[in-house]
Amino acid sequence: MNSKFEDNFKEKGFTKLTLIQEKVYEPLMEGKSVLGLAPTGSGKTLAYLLPLLERVDKAQGVQVVIVAPSQELAAQITEVARQWAKLVDLSVLSLIGGANVKRQIEKLKKAPEVVIGTPGRMLELVENKKLKLHNVKSFVFDEADELLTEQTLISCRSLLSHAPGIVQLAFFSATKSEIFDQLQQWFGIDVATFDVRAEDQTQGIVEHFLVETPVRKRIDTLRKLSNLEEFSALVFFKKVTEIENAADKLRYLGVKVAVLEGQKRQVEREKALRQLRKGEIKLLLTTDVAARGLDIEDLPAVINYDLPKDSNTYIHRVGRTGRMGARGIVVNLGNEHDLRNFRQLVQSENYELNFGMVYKGTLIRTEELEKEPREVRPDSEKEPRRKKQAVQLPTVEKKKYKKRKRDQKNKGMRRKKDNQQDKEI
Structure with a gap:
């Protein structure tokens, strides 16, 4: 050299x-x-x-x-x-x-x-x-x-x-x-x-999460992820038309985002990348074409808002994090059917895919949450059970209705009937 x-x-x-x-x-x-x-x-x-x-x-x-x-x-x-x-x-x-x-x-x-x-x-x-x-x-x-x-x-x-x-x-x-x-x-x-793909050891530890999320809740899931401590990510979409819509919704929710796609002017695209590198935004929304080969030093995470079409696309997407020995996270969003098909799609790449969720301000594996012991208080601290007491309803006096008018009416009808019978005789 x-x-x-x-x-x-x-x-x-x-x-x-x-x-x-x-x-x-x-x-x-x-x-x-x-x-x-x-x-x-x-x-x-x-x-x-x-x-x-x-x-x-x-x-x-x-x-x-x-x-x-x-x-x-x-x-x-x-x-x-x-x-x-x-x-x-x-x-x-x-x-x-x-x-x-x-x-x-x-x-x-x-x-x-x-x-x-x-x-x-x-x-x-x-x-x-x-x-x-x-x-x-x-x-x-x-x-x-x-x-x-x-x-x-x-x-x-x-x-x-x-x-x-x-x-x-x-x-x-x-x-x-x-x-x-x-x-x-x-x-x-x-x-x-x-x-040298099989021999190279430069990539750091990258965790791959499957987060079951219906389409209508994905924006809210992005919001929750953006609130994680020291978190920022490239978010991959399939269609450019969906990116601006998602960006508007996230901005309304108070999330700092930028868009990186081919229709933007070069100056705007460079600004978006600069903002992500400097930590001025939490999420950079992009497509596969725009983000191909990008090197963003120590990028914490990659989010697949739309799951990739093939395993090669997934390899290139996830390669934006965990570069040169750094740690990284990949979050894949989808419903049960999407995630099942996705696991079959990338099974040949031997990725360890774990179901996860945002819990108490952290992204954890679902299995860890299931193992978490429930808080049980000793008997001495438990409050004694109280016997249920019957609820005594207030007594209500029944109203007595006067029958005077009805009796008088009936009496009059009887008199009229008697008079009619006398005439017939």
């Missing part, structure tokens, strides 16, 4: 390379194409960044291109890359959608050595001949399982078509995808695979 990198590595408190960093360092330094598979939070960004920066020649134009599936991830990689690139006098430029394209074009004129961005914006700049890739040595596809699908796969291959015929490729992901078995077919290269 470059001596300047090594010194900075130690200053940041790192004692040794993580397993994926160790495995791919030499191959990347030698210009080989690699596929790196490692758990979320295991240091994949530095795994490709440090060796590739060492291969860059100063003032020779764009030589490293890093492609990310989301604006947030691209911005995050850019922030990390700049910290290390400045140590060796290299410049880094972010090229993402949602940002001012004219400013990006002006900055490209300064010939940065490293560009990081989303495929759509980068392809747009290449086709307009503003981004030139003729000197590129290395292409990196971060969160490759997400990038190499449908339209983004086409965009990525189009980007590569503007680079030299022989270029180093690096693919990194936390989960395996079928596309990885077809890399030679799609990109025409042989790739060395380094899969």
Whole structure:
């Protein structure tokens, strides 16, 4: 490792390379194409960044291109890359959608050595001949399982078509995808695979809870969770349309929340992430697309308001907490039917899923609550039973009704009848 990198590595408190960093360092330094598979939070960004920066020649134009599936991830990689690139006098430029394209074009004129961005914006700049890739040595596809699908796969291959015929490729992901078995077919290269998912020990202890909650009570459950001590979380939704509705209800209940989704302006999205990192909000409501690959240091929890569609999605969601040895919590909300299907969905991943609930201001396992002894007072402290006394109702005197008028009426009727009989005789 470059001596300047090594010194900075130690200053940041790192004692040794993580397993994926160790495995791919030499191959990347030698210009080989690699596929790196490692758990979320295991240091994949530095795994490709440090060796590739060492291969860059100063003032020779764009030589490293890093492609990310989301604006947030691209911005995050850019922030990390700049910290290390400045140590060796290299410049880094972010090229993402949602940002001012004219400013990006002006900055490209300064010939940065490293560009990081989303495929759509980068392809747009290449086709307009503003981004030139003729000197590129290395292409990196971060969160490759997400990038190499449908339209983004086409965009990525189009980007590569503007680079030299022989270029180093690096693919990194936390989960395996079928596309990885077809890399030679799609990109025409042989790739060395380094899969350390089973061996890596960087992830901290993460507890997975199943909280049985009907849809109508989920907002209130979020409110209860947000009131837990030192608690903040990324909350995952399936649909963007549901996020704003949930945010409005939570704000009405006094919960500090923000929204992270693709329709927001880049400035608003960056602000939302900053608020979560600084602890200014309790909940950041988002979707899988917006939060893919985000690194939020010491994030206490992840909440699945909507359960994920598959086990790979769950792996990426829960990977936002418990990173680099930190502890974390994952809360899955759903009714009995949803949770039963969900357990079957992720059973192959061997997660320990426990039913839980918020009780007395803490999130605990339901089984622990059932084991909690009931408070029993000794006989000497018990109050003696009191005999029930019959309730004496007040006596009510019955009213005596006068029958005088009725008697007089009857008497008159009898007289009338007698007179009629006399006439007949």
